[in-house]
Amino acid sequence: MKNIKFLLIGIVFGIILVKSEVISWFRIQEMFRLQGFHMYGVIGSAIAVGMVSVILIKRFKIKTISGQDVAIPKKQFSWGNVIGGLIFGLGWGITGACPGPLYAEIGSGFLVISITLLSAIFGTWVYGAVRGKLPH
Numbered sequence: 238m239k240n241i242k243f244l245l246i247g248i249v250f251g252i253i254l255v256k257s258e259v260i261s262w263f264r265i266q267e268m269f270r271l272q273g274f275h276m277y278g279v280i281g282s283a284i285a286v287g288m289v290s291v292i293l294i295k296r297f298k299i300k301t302i303s304g305q306d307v308a309i310p311k312k313q314f315s316w317g318n319v320i321g322g323l324i325f326g327l328g329w330g331i332t333g334a335c336p337g338p339l340y341a342e343i344g345s346g347f348l349v350i351s352i353t354l355l356s357a358i359f360g361t362w363v364y365g366a367v368r369g370k371l372p373h
Contacts, residue, residue, distance in 0.1 A: 251341035260342045262333035269330045
């Protein structure tokens with residue numbers, strides 16, 4: 238019962254995803270065909286909010302709820318990220334479903350997305366199995 242707040246936040250987030258149409262196969266295909274701004278606007282605004290948040294966290298040295306400093310480590314470029322991003326985007330384009338809102342799609346009655354969810358879980362398992370052999 239102590240985690241009920243996370244379930245409630247997840248439900249609210251799922252409703253927002255459904256109402257904003259970011260789980261819509263049509264909107265995702267429209268984005269990949271460069272025919273609409275809807276998804277680019279949603280993604281772009283999320284990036285902008287994230288950038289401003291990081292700047293504010295660094296500038297004002299904001300601490301966590303438990304009083305610890307927020308550490309944002311430096312990232313180094315890796316071709317593995319490029320390759321992984323291409324694979325991710327290809328899967329997103331083929332299935333018309335981003336891994337984030339899969340549960341919202343299933344909850345909305347699109348049960349065929351269960352196959353996409355199982356594929357994402359399997360892909361994560363495969364990555365974990367071969368991670369040591371990949372360039373990082």
